[in-house]
Amino acid sequence: MRFPLFIATLMFLQPSVAHAESAAGEILEDDLRGHIEILASDGFAGRKPGTIGENKTVHYIATEWRKAGLQPAAGADSWYAPVALVDRTSLSESFAFQYDNGKRVKSVRIDDDQLLLRGAKPISSLSNIPLVHLGYGNQTVEEMEPVISGKLALMFLSSRPGVNGFPGYRERKANVIAAGASGVITVIKSESRFARAARRFRTANTSLDGEGKHADMEGIIGWKAVTKLLRKVDLDAEDLRDEAKSEIFQPLLLDIYADLSAETQVRSYVSHNVIGKIAGRDPASGAVLFLGHWDHLGECGPKNADDRICNGAVDNASGISLLIETAKRLTDGKSDRDIYFLATTAEESGLLGARAFAENPSFQIDRLVAVFNADTVALAPNGKLIAVVGRGETDLDEDLEKVAAAHDRKIDKTDKANAFIKRQDAYVFLERNIPAFMITSAFSDQKRLDSYLEGRYHDASDELDDQLLLGGAVDDANFHVALGRYFGNVETYKAKNAPNSAANSAGD
Missing domain, CATH: 3.50.30 (Glucose Oxidase; domain 1)
Structure with a gap:
């Protein structure tokens, strides 16, 4: 079995300590594009779990989160939570x-x-x-x-x-x-x-x-x-x-x-989730979680094709880029609640990384007042209309409307996006009665979404090129920052399911 060498490689790739970067201001297209260019490059070989592409991916995410000022939150001062796969x-x-x-x-x-x-x-x-x-x-x-x-x-x-x-x-x-x-x-x-x-x-x-x-x-x-x-x-x-x-x-x-x-x-092997944390001023008031899957398919093109690497620029280098930039904007010490960031493995195989985390979390997930999943965000030229996967499933719809109105965004009321509710990581938390959503303008344009699903989705053509639309992704990224500020603070959101004792704020 190869996983002992794999784990040793991860230990070698532990990110070095760095000072938190100042990240004031709105998220811009170039911010997201820079991460996608790296994560969806051929050098990352399609980010398949259990490969050198995984090593590079999880190290990159942890390094960026450390630079932003996050703390490792997988336990034992580590960024990496092992996930046993077969x-x-x-x-x-x-x-x-x-x-x-x-x-x-x-x-x-x-x-x-x-x-x-x-x-x-x-x-x-x-x-x-x-x-x-x-x-x-x-x-x-x-x-x-x-x-x-x-x-x-x-x-x-x-x-x-x-x-x-x-x-x-x-x-x-x-x-x-x-x-x-x-x-x-x-x-x-x-x-x-x-x-x-x-x-x-x-x-x-x-x-x-x-x-x-x-x-x-x-x-x-x-x-x-x-x-x-x-x-x-x-x-x-x-x-x-x-x-x-x-x-x-x-x-x-x-x-x-x-x-x-x-x-x-x-074949048994070990893959990894990546978990980081922004400590809140009042951890007893609960926590917020942002997550997205880092994995893709590796080589999935035909054997005789010139390009066999499925780079997964949209799915889901775009979502990870959103998480990295969102994290940078929330490390200013203004949140009452702890804010966690989770990059999951093996989503493409059935939400496995999210399921492994929920079964063996590094913090008490009953502290979570809201969960937001970022997946496949780079499909729309602008993001005025927001699709909410999970709308109608919890009692937070009015709060989402409030945040949207404050930021000149409109929520799609058709609920068509709920067709994808069981196909994304937030569903693992909904199964446990934790309010969880996937919020993205990419799923509000059915024609554009269908074109992607019938074409570049899970194909070698899903790469960074001039067809990649980041306008909506930028709007969505800034909206996630707004969600973090709203749900992270007790004055703006008095959680209906918030913990009522400091005992529930047990650390990592």
Whole structure:
């Protein structure tokens, strides 16, 4: 494993002490452009976690924050919080199913292209394991444990139709694993969606590493195969799907047993979040958090392409540049509350750095009165209209309106941007009932946003060039400074969820 050398390199790259820079005045385009030019350069190789590109990126961020006057806040006077990751690549699998028809055990033939498997270890197998259909898998861990522990779970990928606030797939799957399932196989009804999932399944899947994070066996199965399996035990797949929508649906133990084996390429390594802090005058009054992800995809272009590096200028060198410049403007000692800055790893793999931080924070996150995520900000020529991802989800909308009005900004009232609410780091905090938003003019122009998503997004063409629009990013950066001043001070914002004792202000 390579991570001991990786950690040693990070120690070598600890930023040297420097005096805080004076950063009075508004943030300008050149301020943001300078950071993007460095972070999105070929020398940073696409900022992929676990590479030399990560080393350069996290060192650059920590150095800039130290120069601005921030304190390291990852614990033990460090800027870097380790995040254990694992890449698992499915290589091959074999499987066999049997069912008991009441007279004898018979085999069921499932087509090879209808089931893909991935093991937690390089060689994984389960023998004669009973299947349980969980429907959507939305029961509690305690409800599922008696019936699913030590068994193989089938569960639908999609959320239950028409139910607001229904748990997402990631949460439901985590609960199934926590309930003791030895295996989890996800049922995908749409043929086209299954085909897309199958293509992704054969590439490296990055996830958090650690005890209880993975079932022994995980996989995906097509609707045709599920229909065939259930028919053998006199069940109709469509009827079962309808029944699973009921509030009273209970996990169903099937008279079906499986022998599964998988060969999987497994690589464990350590990546890092970067965490800095501006100490407030009254830490007992709570804290504010600004965050954004530093990671991108590394090399993602076609193998025969002249340029294979996906530099991620917009996604998300632009957001990190905003955080650096925002931090510089808030280190003037005028904040009552502590202000934290968090640059996360592995957002592109499922908000993993943010999830790792929330699971093991370096400060008490119940102190947070507001969280602001900066992501993909360099898309608009100006930023008069602001999209708020997370609008309507908390009781802070009126406060955001107040800050916007004071700075001649207008908030988009259509809430179209909430389509991205689960696809960005702030969602990890919303899941924990902490007010969190992604605020950007880039998402207020649907036509321009769609053009980016259909073109340069996650492509080698997302680099610093004359197509990069920084007018809106500048306006957004200065607006984040305004948010820091408003929510950082008790006179302007009397927090509804503020701590009520100095005991809650425990340090890093």
